[in-house]
Amino acid sequence: MNRPEKTRMCRVHTGLGPVNLMHARYVTQTFAPHFHEGYCLGVIERGALGFRYMGENLVAPAGAVNLAVPGEVHTGHAAHEAGWTYRMFYLDAGLLASAASQIAAKTVPLPFIRDGVLFDPGLARMIHRLHRRMQAPQAPLLEKETELLAVLTRVIRKYGRPHPPARETGREPVAVGTARDYIHAHHARDISVDELAAASGLSPYHFIRTFSRQVGLTPHAYLIQARVQRATHLLASGEPPAQAAVEAGFYDQSHLSRHFKRIVGTTPGRYRNSVQDHRSR
Structure with missing residues (x-):
């Protein structure tokens, strides 16, 4: 028997900026085509998430990292009979722009990440731990910020690319x-x-x-x-x-x-x- 759907959302204020989090379990939920103003970054804990992203139908199984860049339309639905459970971060674009510029020691464009599913167990563990620490009121702020920067650094250095040029179509x-x-x-x-x-x-x-x-x-x-x-x-x-x-x-x-x-x-x-x-x- 499937467990009922459940969502928990919160916003954590850090010295690096506000961080929005969601821990959710979905079975029948279907997300309409939509986009986010910032970056979405998370890890699938159980089940599997199916979604359409950048013209492809993707599946993020348990243990995978899933993400979406600002402004990119995507969907979301269960790709497993038991649905899916995931921990998600919704990060302001300015936060990643600042991190990318600090890493490069110069001003750089927003990081672009083409893949919507990453099979990176080390990154998945980092995201999972950070999410749990962010939800813990007793966790020191310095610890949260340090782990957040570590996650962003790994994502940007390993997967960040220059944004592809837009197709020229007149006006x-x-x-x-x-x-x-x-x-x-x-x-x-x-x-x-x-x-x-x-x-x-x-x-x-x-x-x-x-x-x-x-x-x-x-x-x-x-x-x-x-x-x-x-x-x-x-x-x-x-x-x-x-x-x-x-x-x-x-x-x-x-x-x-x-x-x-x-x-x-x-x-x-x-x-x-x-x-x-x-x-x-």
Whole structure:
């Protein structure tokens, strides 16, 4: 008999910056196509996670490291009859940019890691230990920060590569970037295709095709993602789910909850309580 699904999230504040953690067990959970503002880095404890990433269908079994770079759309679902259990870090892009520049002793671009699954037992053990230490309130801050830097150093030195150059397709990359900025600036409104097309300088038909091809999400799916991201920030600051829903652009709390669970993996209320409970310790 499968054990019930369970998630635990928290945010740990360190001198290197805030670190978001999740320890979860999923069986029926299916993550909709989505992306993160920062890096995702974790280890599979039991079962197996299946996901689509960079045009490939991947499986991360127990003991494997799984990751995603900022802005790269991916999914998530069980690839084992018992589901999967994993420990995840959600790291600000600035944290890895700073670490990479310190390692290189000069300013360097954000590290790019092509593989979504790494079979590196040593790194997996380091991530597992760090995650457990981060969740322990009694663990010294210096120990947490030292182990965090050790993990980042190993990831960047062993797997980090220069980001591949973007394909040149005329004005389309600029147009899509403009549309993304417009969506983030006006996510709380009911944005129309005509608005986005006008902002990007493309026809509505050309805009939808170009945006979906380059981003990996339709404009509407991207809008939902932007609203969920805004809601996570509001919930982390202590706002009630109902208020966060409206401010983020959702019709009501149930509308937020439906999309939040498919992208974040838990409910808005549980997410808020997890972050607030850890802060109060």
